[in-house]
Amino acid sequence: MSVLSFIRRGAAVLAASLALGGAALAQTGPLVSTEWLEKNLSDPKVRIVEVSVEPGIYERGHIPGAQNIAWHTDLVETVSRNIAGPEKFQALARKLGVDKDVTVVLYGDNNNWFAAWGAWVFDIYGLRDNVKLLDGGRKKWELEKRPVATNPVPVKASSFTVGEPNNALRARLTDVVASVEKKSDARILDIRSPDEFSGKIIAPAGFQELALRAGHIPGSVNVPWARAVNQADGTLKSPEELKKLYAEVGIDGSKPVITSCRIGERSSHTWFILSRVLGYQAANYDGSWTEYGNVVGLPISNPAGTVWGGK
Structure with a gap:
């Protein structure tokens, strides 16, 4: 290749890269820091x-320029218990100005529980590498007293076209039963609290129970989701710490993992860690305990001896 051809090729690559937005180039991992986001608030290629x-x-009060998603209406089908269908998701993505050449930063309260749910749904519909979580979410942004706004800023709609859903990212009841019956080598990782896992309680205080029985899926292992988070600011622990945490219960990436909780929101947080941060093969079981714990005829494990929620 001649020097002139090399220069021309380099210029073409640079031009294509700039078309994707400087922010997208600067942040290639699954997480963005609060510092990075504040510096890129005005970037038109960041949503x-x-x-x-x-x-x-x-x-x-929200991060300036942030759009809002109501998870219980925007990301689900409100009549059937299901994630938003392709048409609904496509309409939402367009409304948000989201597309594959835009860096999408999701964040939320509760240390990004439902922001991670959003990342999971986005990934199912073909938005993965350009979708990031704000490390620490609202908690860290507010702790650092970074700027907030109260008025929504309109954005230009995108022309995003949804593709075929990636169903490998979503575990169904049949997948879970196959693991229980040892017809699959997938490991089930329950990320609820120890009291929920043992069956001492069915749901955390202040939450609807939504299940008749207490306990956990036979053969599942327990790593409460909060153990993956630095409690001071809500950021995720380092990849090395996370690998060690899950390896303690035999989750090391050598086998597929199904994450489960009560309704699928906390488990999506762990799914994000396993899939996006650690690169493990993982699927989120959004039916979780409210589905499995209510199915007639399926076995459960209940170490606390409170199968019906009370002795």
Whole structure:
């Protein structure tokens, strides 16, 4: 290759890279820091999306330029218990100005529980490498007293076209039963609290129970989701710490993993860690305990001896 050809090729690569946005080039991992995001608030190729659970929290103050998603209406089908269908998701993505050449930063309250759920749904519909989580979410942004806004900023709609859903990222009841019956080598990782896992309680305090029985899926192992988070600021622990944490219960990436919790939100947080941060093969079971624990005829494990929620 001549020097002139080399220069021309380099210029073409640079031009194509610039078309993707400088921010997208600068941040290739699955997480972005609060420092990075504040520096890139005005980048037209960065789209910030809040996915929180507390009502009204977005309206009281959000990261400047952030769009808002209500997980229980925007990311699900409200009549059937299902994630948003292709048409609904495509309409949402377009409304948010999201596309494959835009860096999408998701964040939320509860240390990014539902922001991770959003990342999971985005990934199912073909938005993966350009979708990031804000490390620490709202908690870290607010702790550092970074700027907030109260007025939504309109964005230009995109022309995003949804592709075939990647169903490998979603575990169904049949996948879980196959693991229980040892017809599959997938490991089930339950990320609920120890009391939920043992069957001492069915749901955390203040939450609807939604299941008749207490306990866990036979053969599953337990690593509460919060153990993966630095409690001071909500950021994730280092990859080395995370690998060690999950390896303690035999989750090391050598076998597929199914993450499970109560309704699939906390487990999506662990799914994000396993899949996006550690690169393990993982699927989120959004049916989780509210499905498995209510199915007639399926075995459960209940070390606390409270099968029906009370002795």
